[in-house]
Amino acid sequence: MSLEIFKNKVLPVKNKLYRFALGFIKNEDEAKDIVQEVFIKIWDKKEDLLAIENIEAWCMRVTRNLSLDKLKSKHKKYTDSLNEEFDKSDDKNQTPYRSTEISDTMSMINLFIESLPDKQRQIIKLRDIEGYSYKEISEMVGVDMNQVKVNLFRARKAIKENLLNINAYGLR
Incomplete structure (x- = not known):
């Protein structure tokens, strides 16, 4: 080269x-x-x-x-801050309430991602934050492409269920 x-x-x-x-x-x-x-x-x-x-x-x-x-x-543990990686506001005229709500939701998603198993956490970050293809993630992480898809599905499902439980205000 x-x-x-x-x-x-x-x-x-x-x-x-x-x-x-x-x-x-x-x-x-x-x-x-x-x-x-x-x-x-x-x-x-x-x-x-x-x-x-x-x-x-x-x-x-x-x-x-x-x-x-x-x-x-x-001997460090994995941590991450999604606040730096996501632009939380597309609308410049958001109300303080909406801005706070988005910030709180992103903080909760960050905590949910951190609670995922290592493989799921790595894969969801590579796919949904960095935007890599399934094939690229498969090569990077060293697992079969089907395992990438399965881990990504499980990670997204766990985050969705956690958000739904939080937003149900204890009614579920």
């Missing part, structure tokens, strides 16, 4: 890699360090990368593995 290919195919995914690492690590400086380590690994293996079909998915997988290694070495 030449420097030009590196600039055109790898550098554009820098922000996605950073957000993905930050989702695991919860520390901006450490997430930046992980992305830098990913770039070093990619550059060191530049000759082998020509055979890789989806460089972005491979980069995400390396980022995931390095993030998990960092977590294991520091």
Whole structure:
């Protein structure tokens, strides 16, 4: 791989890699360090990368593995803040009540996602927050595409049931 290919195919995914690492690590400086380590690994293996079909998915997988290694070495737990990843207001003239309601709902969804099993949590973040395809997620997480779909379905169903239970005000 030449420097030009590196600039055109790898550098554009820098922000996605950073957000993905930050989702695991919860520390901006450490997430930046992980992305830098990913770039070093990619550059060191530049000759082998020509055979890789989806460089972005491979980069995400390396980022995931390095993030998990960092977590294991520091014994940190997974946490995430959806507030940074979602634009909560499309309407600039929202009432304070509506704005607060949306904020509270997003906080609840964040808690529900965090309570999911690891595989479901990773897959729902990759699909619904980062926007990856089932095939890309399958390559990144290292599971069959059908398992990606099953885990995503179960994660969405659990979140939906939790929201319905909360919004039923105890009437269910």
